[in-house]
Amino acid sequence: MSARLLEVASGHLRRLGPKGVTVSRVAAEACMTHANVYRYFTSKDALLDAVAGRWLRDVEAELARIADGPDPADDKIEHLLSALASMQRETLVHEPNLFAVHLDATVKARPLARRHRVRLRSFIEHVVEEGIGANAFVARDRERAIAYIFDASYRFTHPLPIKHDADLPRDLTDARLGAVILMIQRVLRTGTL
Structure with a gap:
């Protein structure tokens, strides 16, 4: 049932924007009461974050593919950052309401955004450690x-x-x-942090 709610909410978000989405409208289109929606999602923000979360899982899957790929670490840094920037810009242009939910979740540090940040960090950390292990990066302080x-x-x-x-x-x-x-690649290769 939550999958159906996400589909309905996605359609409403696309057509009406974040402010136009209401739990009551989503419930009505899904043929249930609004109280039933709250069994799956604790709030409207939680429902919208779940919609944005599906998009972010696709973004993260692509970033994971890059991080785990065969390219050298300095190329992976370039591909990771370029892909992340590109996917977000494309979403802003083609799915501005979805991007608005992502932006709001990030600015307000909701769990969706915090989890996404942790995953992004794990991809970057993986590549930095790989680069240090292959002597491609001379970073003296991994965290830095x-x-x-x-x-x-x-x-x-x-x-x-x-x-x-x-x-x-x-x-x-x-x-x-x-x-x-x-500049990032140069700093990682020379260890000038």
């Missing part, structure tokens, strides 16, 4: 290296600045991200 990657790429991988930069031409954003990735 991971924090540096997040800090340096923030503008391109966090939903808030992505939303703020929505009107920038794509080629300009890609060029700026490319420059940041080159």
Whole structure:
């Protein structure tokens, strides 16, 4: 039954936006009472986060594929950051209401966003450790290296600045991200943190 509720909520989110989605409307279309919806989701935010969570699982599956792939660690850093930035920008353009839920969950640090951040960190950590193990990275402090990657790429991988930069031409954003990735790779290779 929760799968049906998610399908209905996804359709409402797409058509009406986050503010237009109500538990009562979702329940009515799913042929149940709104009280029954609360058996599966504790609030409207929990319902919308579950919708966004399905999208984030797809994002994370792609990032996991990159992190576990055969490429060298410095290439993986580039592919991870580029893929994350691209998938979020594409969602902002093609599914702005879904992106709005992701942004709201991130800004308000709801469990959905915290879990996603933990998964992102695990992918980055995996690649950094792989790079150190292969002597491709000379990071003296693994934690500092991971924090540096997040800090340096923030503008391109966090939903808030992505939303703020929505009107920038794509080629300009890609060029700026490319420059940041080159800087991250250089710092990891030289250990200048």
